[in-house]
Amino acid sequence: MSKLQEALTANKFVVTSEVGPPKGVAVERYLEEAAALKERVTAFNVTDLQSAVMRFGSMATCRLLLDRGMEPVLQMTCRDRNRLALQSDLLSAYGLGVENVLCLTGDHQKLGDHPQAKGEPQEAHLFKMEKKIDAGAQFFQTQAVYDTEKFKAFMKKGSHLKAPILAGIVILKSVGMARFMNANVAGINVPEELIEELKKDKEKTKSGRTGVEIAARIIKEIKDYCQGIHLMPLGWDDKVPAILDGAGL
Amino acid sequence: MLYTENKPPEEVLESLKGEDNIFLLACNGCVEACQTGGQAGMLAVKDQLEEAGKKVTAAILVDFLCNKMLLWSRLAKEIKTIRESESILILSCGIGVQAVAKVVEKPVHPGLNTVSVGGLQGLWPSDERCEACGDCVLDYTGGICPITACTKSMLNGPCGGPNDGKCEIDAEKDCGWIKIYEHLKEIGRLDNLKKLYKTRNFEKMEPTADLRRNVFYDIEI
Incomplete structure (x- = not known):
């Protein structure tokens, strides 16, 4: 059993983080950043051509993490694979020692660097989560959460779901990043109050302290409503310990 | 060339489970090689429904379900019967089914699978499109x-x-x-x-060899 599954079945509060492979072959830096968090994180997700941008592969990165003593969660989107490739890649991942998989639809190609490639209501999503559980899903990791009240309402509506949910956390680096995500990243909505908070003290925001404070505050507010958090530091891995300290984890 | 095929009767009956009063609506529009719509197609399905113990509240033929005026004016005369029916079974391409779903607030059930609309000039002046997937799911997605x-x-x-x-x-x-x-x-x-819904069968998008040998298919293509 993987460490992640063990922790989730034991009802422990779980922290996962993320490695986003680069466009190119220089992965070493990303592995080192992950290694620095090894003691505080149960497993590392490896994103799969995130935002539909061509990059170093998820499966190879997973293996490199395993070689360095870290547990990976292979992210796999349906966007770039037909049913032959999906199944074959799952078998290959197993062969390489990968025990956790996060299955995703994938961002549309239009959002990525190959736009020519072929490719609400909360209840509508809850129906789909039920179907995923029936199909064998054992855990969920969400897109970045910023509106804690909305998240809590969702978790209450989904209290019947029989699979643990890890809330996504993305550190807000700047006003520009928040606005960019609102305009371009599917499923993310940074409320105006948080953007105002980032605007207030420019120096503090630039140093990362505002982002760390916001992330820690979000985690504190929602941690009693979910079974873990999934951090997506996007290059700010060195801020993760401060966030976990601030959130009391 | 419009090519549709009858959904297997058991699949249609399964979709009508729990509904006894069915409004049957068939398109008489595009020339078909497969004769699934029209008067003959409609009467065949009507018989099947009645054999299965369903009450067919009306069996209506409309020249083009995808023609908004024709569809509205024809259905307007049937409002009372439609209200008394639990759902509408439609024999047409995917556009026809979606056109009806858009104008009537009743569950719609496709009776046919649309395999090809090659060369067809659709008349429905709206957003709905049919990709001719050959395995119509409009039944479970509300049209x-x-x-x-x-x-x-x-x-x-x-x-x-x-x-x-x-x-x-x-x-x-x-x-x-x-x-x-x-x-x-x-x-x-x-x-x-x-x-x-498990996996899509992309093979269904291809007209079968039998159909391609059909004389109507030959004339139209």
Whole structure:
């Protein structure tokens, strides 16, 4: 059993983080950043051509993490694979020692660097989560959460779901990043109050302290409503310990 | 050349489970090689329904279901009967089924699978499209096609992308699955969403060898 599954079945509060492979072959830096968090994180997700941008592969990165003593969660989107490739890649991942998989639809190609490639209501999503559980899903990791009240309402509506949910956390680096995500990243909505908070003290925001404070505050507010958090530091891995300290984890 | 084929009778009856009063609507429009619609197709299905113990409240033939004026004026005369029926079984291409779903607040059931609309000039002046997937799912999606209305052609519900009911790739485009959800809610069929649609059979998109040998098919192509 993987460490992640063990922790989730034991009802422990779980922290996962993320490695986003680069466009190119220089992965070493990303592995080192992950290694620095090894003691505080149960497993590392490896994103799969995130935002539909061509990059170093998820499966190879997973293996490199395993070689360095870290547990990976292979992210796999349906966007770039037909049913032959999906199944074959799952078998290959197993062969390489990968025990956790996060299955995703994938961002549309239009959002990525190959736009020519072929490719609400909360209840509508809850129906789909039920179907995923029936199909064998054992855990969920969400897109970045910023509106804690909305998240809590969702978790209450989904209290019947029989699979643990890890809330996504993305550190807000700047006003520009928040606005960019609102305009371009599917499923993310940074409320105006948080953007105002980032605007207030420019120096503090630039140093990362505002982002760390916001992330820690979000985690504190929602941690009693979910079974873990999934951090997506996007290059700010060195801020993760401060966030976990601030959130009391 | 429009090529449709009858859905297997047991699949149609399964979709009509729990409904006894069925309004049957057939398209008499495009020339078909397969003779699934029209008068003959309609009467054959009517017999099947009655044999299975269903009451056919009306069997109506409309020249083009995809012609808004024709459809409205014909259905307007039948409002009372439609109200008394639990659902509408439609023998037409996917556009016809979606056209009816858009103008009538009743569950619609496709009786045919659309395999090819090659060369067809559709008359429906609206957004609905039929990709001729050969395995019509409009029954479970409330008459809104997830293959054409959803940018990703998702078959089991929305992706994580929609924002305020709009698609992740275009803030002007409605999310097909949110539309499906809202419509199913309106017609009291939210349970449909629990159905797990497994994998699409892309082979069904090809007209069969038998059809290609058909004389009508030859003339039209």
